[in-house]
Amino acid sequence: MTNTAPTTDFDRAVGFTIPARHTRGRVTRLGPALDEILAAHAYPPVIERLLAEALTLAALLGSTLKDAQGQLTLQAQTQGGIVNLLVCDYKNGDLRGYVQFDALRLSQLGKNPSLFALFNKGHLAVTFDQPATNERYQGIVPLDTASLAEAAQSYFLQSEQIPTVVRLGAQRDKESGKWIAGGLFLQHLPEGEAGRERLHARMDHPEWEHVEALGSTMGVDELADPSIPLETLVWRLFNEEEEVRILAASPLANNCRCDGDYITQVLSKFPEEERAEMADENGVITVDCAFCSSKFSIHLSDFVPPAL
Known part of the structure; x- marks a missing residue:
């Protein structure tokens, strides 16, 4: 695995596969693009972190689309929640997002409210639109998990029966004070895609349990550290594997597309x-x-x- 990443690594999504483990993955980190999106609003820190993680999730999932005009949309809505609407989308490397919330009720919470405190009885809708094939897929999962990452894992498990690991993290840069967010996405490929019988897919396959255990060790400090190239993050996790194939990186940018x-x-x-x-x-x-x-x-x- 050759390291060709920039010294300061922002606003890219890098894909990879681990053939022997029948695993595919994505790793991403947002910096200037994220700052531009957040700068358009005067959100409090709690909402900025929430939107930063949602945009990171959109980058991870959206960058898997093969259709250049395809679009990934995340929409979280609630019933009586402090956050009543969160929307993010990805299209051909462009990201955008916003949050609607009750500022007064939010001010009465502490610094680190739970996902349930923000959304109450809410749900997350994940929509993939692919114009080239005129296909549209949507799955909806309840926001009854501890984090957006866990909600995304539930989506793939319920909608596609694919074991998935999602790690999301956002923190302020110590020098600039600006938000940096990073994420990791891992999936155990459907066995039919790897030349095996899909009907025999197992959620507790030993090769997946190994990958899942490694992926779960990735922390926020690494994901949101711009001095660590994304390719290096992949190497740190899977350097003992016999082969890891790094795919072409996808650039990410803030582009609202309003007209x-x-x-x-x-x-x-x-x-x-x-x-x-x-x-x-x-x-x-x-x-x-x-x-x-x-x-x-x-x-x-x-x-x-x-x-x-």
């Missing part, structure tokens, strides 16, 4: 009287993007009147 023309098209579908109610005294409709906080000002005169 003024698209917003105008959406507003044009509303009746003229409803658009008039949305507008201010100057005839301007202001639309805020929940993802990046960009503001779009659309004048009523921009809408073409329907043909007679």
Whole structure:
């Protein structure tokens, strides 16, 4: 395994396989891209950490898509939770995300509230859209686990019956004070994919138990340390394996993809009287993007009147 990673390793996802263990994996670390997303909002630290971990999960899962135009969306909703909505998505290396929450109720909690304290009776929806094949997959799992990572593991176990390890972590850089987040994703491949009989898949296969045990030792300090190349993290975990194949890295970036023309098209579908109610005294409709906080000002005169 040749190390070709940068000295300071940010905003990449690196895939790998361990053929003898019938395992595939991803490791990622977010830095500047994460900081740009968080900077668009004035979230308290608890929410920043939550969103950082969710974006890391989106990067891990989204980077497995083979369709360049494919999209991975994570959406967590609650019933009576302090966090009532969390949305993240990934498309061709671009990440975005936002959180809606009750600031007053959040202020009454401690510094490290549990996932249940934030979401109460909530659920996590994981959606894979692949336009090239016109396929859409969605799985929903309850947020009754201790972490988002465990919820993701439950998704793959329930929806696809694939044993999975997910490790997520976020912490502030000691020098810059900015958030850095990292994640590890491991899966025991369906046996049919490895040339074996899929019907004989086992959740307690010895080769998977070995990989699972190693992956579970990965800590936040390593995942969020930019001085450790991602390839080195893989080597630290699996250096005793006879072969580890490193795949091409996927660059990651903050890109909201909000578009003024698209917003105008959406507003044009509303009746003229409803658009008039949305507008201010100057005839301007202001639309805020929940993802990046960009503001779009659309004048009523921009809408073409329907043909007679």
